Every structure is written in C-alpha cells, then in structure tokens.
Amino acid sequence: MPRTVHLAVYDTLADWETGHATAWLARSGFTVRTVGTAADKPVTTIAGTRILTDLSLDDLRPEDSAMLILPGADLWDAGDDLAPFAAAARRFLDAGVPVAAICGATAGLAREGLLDDRAHTSAVSFYLAATGYAGGEHYVDTDAVTDGDLITAGPTEPVAFAREVLGKLGAFDGAKLDAWYRLFHDSDPAAFEELNA
Template identity: 50%
Template sequence: MTETVHVAVYDSLADWEIGYVTTAISNPEWQRRPGRYRVRTVGAGPEPVTTMGGLRIVPDTHLEEVDPGDSAMLILAGNDIWPTEAFAPFVDKARQFLDSGVPVAAACGATGALAAAGMLDDRSHTSNAAEFLQAVGYGGSHLYRDEPAVTDGDLITATGIAPVDFARAIFERLDLYEPRTLAAWYALYGDHDPRGYHDLMASGS
C-alpha cells in the first residue's frame, strides 16, 4: 500500500528547503521499497499559493481533509508567515500529528512557529540559530542543539540553510533507503564527493 507524505504549502514557502526531499521520495531509484511513498501537497484551503521562488502551487488537498492516520509524515518548510495567524492552522495540524504519533519535519521559520506554540519545550531540536528561537519566548532553550538537523522521536527540525541534512533526516525516519545507499546519497549531495555517485550506482546493483 502506498503511504502519503504530506508537504505543507503556503504563500512564501521556501522552495529550496524541500527540493531534495520531494525529488527523492518521488523517484523510485535506489529506494528500499520503490513506490512505498507518494508526495501530496496540503494547503490551508484549496486556493493556489505562491512560493518565495514565484512558483504557483495548487494544493492537492487541504488541512481539514488530512488525518494523521492516513499520513506517513507532515513536512513544514520555512516561510515568511510563520509568526502570523495565517500559519496557525499548520501549527495546529502539526500538534495533531505529533499527538497521534505521526512524524513532523519542520525547518527554518516553521520551527519558530512550533517553538512559540510550546512544541519544542520538551524535545531536542535545532533551528536557524538559538537566538532565533529565544526571540519567540519559548521554554526549550536548554534542549537546543547547534546542528543542521535534529531528530527527537517523531519530530525533525532543521535550519533553513541545510536542505540536504533536512532531507537525510527525513529519509532516515521514513526508512527510504538502505543505510549504505543513504550514506552514498549524502556523500554526493552533502559532501559533494563524486565518489558518492559511484557508491550509489553500486548500492543499486
């Protein structure tokens, strides 16, 4: 059975933070179980949104239609609306996912919104900088880790300038690749080591 990975879309979505994620999930090559996952975009409503890069996206579905029990993960990329009420429905949905034991992956400004809602107070996490989260007045600063991406149970957090690390953490949580394949993928895209390509080819043989 195909499982759905929901990618939240909204005006000012930071395109670059999810490019590696959506491409790899949608590409069966090298996957442990090709075709296990599909990507579906989810908006606050059915209306089109425009990303930071100027791309116009019509959501496949909207938040009211998404049940955590029917999803493998909710992914929240950075944006400019995270401190506003426009992002509140996505925060509420993220809380519903975590309460249901379904993973959430958040990067950049989305981590700020989760912090402001108290959702990082008892989980190890990262973000753009410790000061970025301290500015929202949250109670989890003692659990902040200065790393590109951090996984704590069902929650993945990442800085907005490390889309490859964000992707790797998501792939690990979804068990998308065999460990040696994931290591080769990261060597190529994260370390820019051309030997990673050859290792990827070998991992599929």
C-alpha cells in the same frame, strides 16, 4: 505505514528547503501531496512559483500520512496565519506520525509548545528564543536534529534535513543513506556509484 507524505504549502514558502526531501521520497515510491488552507487554492512561493494544493488542512488526517513536512516561509514570522499548520503538527505528533520542520516552521512549532521538551535546532538559538518558548535548554547547534518523531533543521541545511527525512521514512538507510548525503552534501563522486549500486 501509509506511503503518502504531506507537504504543507502556503504563500512565501521557501522553495529550496524541501526539494531534496520530496524529490527523493517520490523517487523511492512515496506519493507527495500538497496540503494548504483550502483544496485547489494556489499559493505563491518566495520564487514566485505557483503551487496548487491537493488537500485542505481541515481534511488532513494523521492516519492517512507517513509524515507532515513544514517548510519555512516569511509568513511564519508575520503573524498567526500559519498557526493552523503548527496545530496540525501537534495532531500528527500526538498520533505518533512524524513531522519534519525547517527554518521558520521551527518557530511555528516553538510557539505551539512542541519544542519545549524535545531536542531541536533551527537557524540560530536566539531566533527561537524570540518566540518566548520554554525549550531553549533542548536547542542543539547542528545541521538537523531528529528526536523521536520530530525532525528540525535550519534554512541553510536542506540536504541534512532531507537526510533525516529519508532515513526516518526508510527511503534509504545505512550505507545508501550515507552515500546519498556524501553525494549531495559533499559532492563526493564515489558516492554516486555507491548510491546506484
């Protein structure tokens, strides 16, 4: 399996949503590369942080990746500018390569038809219902959902999102994954020792 994870980046990206996942993937030996509409083109996050893209979306190939991570962004609800990223998610899922989407990116996947037949979550069910998608019966009101190769989460659940990503890619498993989650979600001091044992 490739050890490169691709993080989609675009203007208005929600900074807080993928930091736990990407940082701990990197600490676990994965390489995180940014992918945008064009290589070497900077994007500006909601916080005003500028990120330089490593790779163009046109050059992104599922076979070169362990996972595609799609953060939320205001642009997911402001038109079709990010639709090419949802189309890339389709290519990844069709190739059997995992996709993880949080917040507004779940609406992009809904518009692409990728949530019609998969268990999923988001901010709230009526947010996705507003897209006109056909997957409402598969909506699960929980922190994060993994269905096969697809992970979804709402905007207030970056730690649960990261737990699913880290588990899916085997960065942590079993007791270590549980300890990681208890440390960062529950602030359980005992989990620190378990994680670093």
